[in-house]
Amino acid sequence: MRAKKSVPGQIGWWALYFAFPVLVVLLWEYICHFGSVKIYNMPAPEIILKDAFEKIQDGILLKHISVSFLRVLEGFLIAAVAALILGVLIGLNKYFERFTELVLQILKPIPPIAWIPLAILWFGIGESSKLYIIFYGAFFPILLNTVDGIHNVDKRYLELARVYEVDKWRLTWKMILPGALPSILTGIRVGLGNAWVCVVAAEMIAATKGVGYMLSNGRSMSRADDVILAMLLIGIVGKIMDDILKVISKRIMKWS
Template identity: 45%
Template sequence: MSSQAAAQSPGIRPAAQRPAPQDTPAQTAAANAAADAVSPVAAADARRASWVLAAASGQRVRRILLGLLLPVTGLVAIELSVRGGLIPANMLPAPSQILETLRDLGAQGLLGHIVASTLRVFAGFVAGALLAVLLGAAVGLSRHAEAILDPTFQALRAIPSLAWVPLLLLWLGIDEAPKIVLIAIGAFFPVYMGVASGIRGADRKLIEVARLYQLSNIALTRRVLLPAALPAILTGLRNGLSLAWMFMVAAELIAASKGLGYLLSDGRETSRADIVLAAIALLAILGKISDSLMAAIEKRSLAWRDSYA
């Protein structure tokens, strides 16, 4: 039979015109049963995910509260001791008085002091950390560079921060340059130690496997040595940032007219313990904020690591 005859035959329809087969009642019931079976599983997974998120949020809140426990307890104890006459207010002002001092300083340009100190720390830390990463990598990768550079750096690392001040004043004057250089010196050595020790401490088996795959020196550094040394490098950066804030105080004692170190010096000269403690409190807060940022970067960068934490 030709296709034209089949199209004209009343009992035969072309495939394009045939109705789609309908599911039988048994097939529909089976599909509904399968959907009902999957739905509780999906709901259970959703509930489990919400419980995990709630538990993580609750754990984060508990950690914050535990972190605030010690400082809040100490501040309350000092406040009560000063108000009760156990501690002279001129020697250790109450926290409420320090807050009033901060409010008064805010009206007198406290933000300018904070910005000046923060910019100095940022500039000095970036300069010192960049130089430390370069020289630390050279020492970690080359035995000859280690023999030449490391003994000198270890000797310079033992010099106290204030010992650099007279020399920097003679060399660089009293402008911003000696302050930034002193902060860079403070940030240099922890980062240098972290980079050099991190590269030197890389697992020898990983390097041997990379050699078997005939990786170039650049690929070996990028794919093996850098990831292996990254925990030590980030720890060195955190320590270097903390020391940068410490060296900033010594730097601003040189001849600064603005900054938190200047406030410390001004409070000492005017016998204002409240100003000194207010500057110390601001240094602690700024140092904690910067360290928290570095800790967040560290956590994100090392998310691949299967550690105890």
């Protein structure tokens, strides 16, 4: 952890954090107004800001974000539960691992967006197809990290369990799963990030609401400000979700 800084040191530290984005915005502003090269369809920051304010006042912005967020949450939670259960079973049982290995290895390299056509054929363009894509995107990172985490539990602890004749139940719950927890939490963070990426992809193809819809709608309306606004929102919401998970992870792993 970083050492505690004095108050002026803190200010400097935060200034450094925001300096780069401020520079980017200033440069952007400069190019839009004074640049010798005019970039078409590149609205200045204040136009995007105005667009954002209008959409906030309409409530449209919040509607799009919350629709996407709820989709992600739903798909992610289903994926997390499924991946954790399957991951623990695979991690603890080498026969089950062998049994599932080949299918999982073939499914793993197929990117979630490759499933979109089939998902639409199967589930139509309603909620289920989007949930399926999100589920798929979140599932593998959580599964693989859970299995890896269990396999990589320090062998010295397993030796300790032999010396003290620790029973299977306590070995699993007190030694193996806590030992795998850092890796599991990493999987959950990557999984949530993926789920967020997948909702955008799914909504861009078939949706009437959501940030992905904002993107594709902006393109068809030739509204570059809408497109950029949607992109920024995707980035900001993604970062906030990751931050929240980081805090939760730290809480859970209070020993480290």
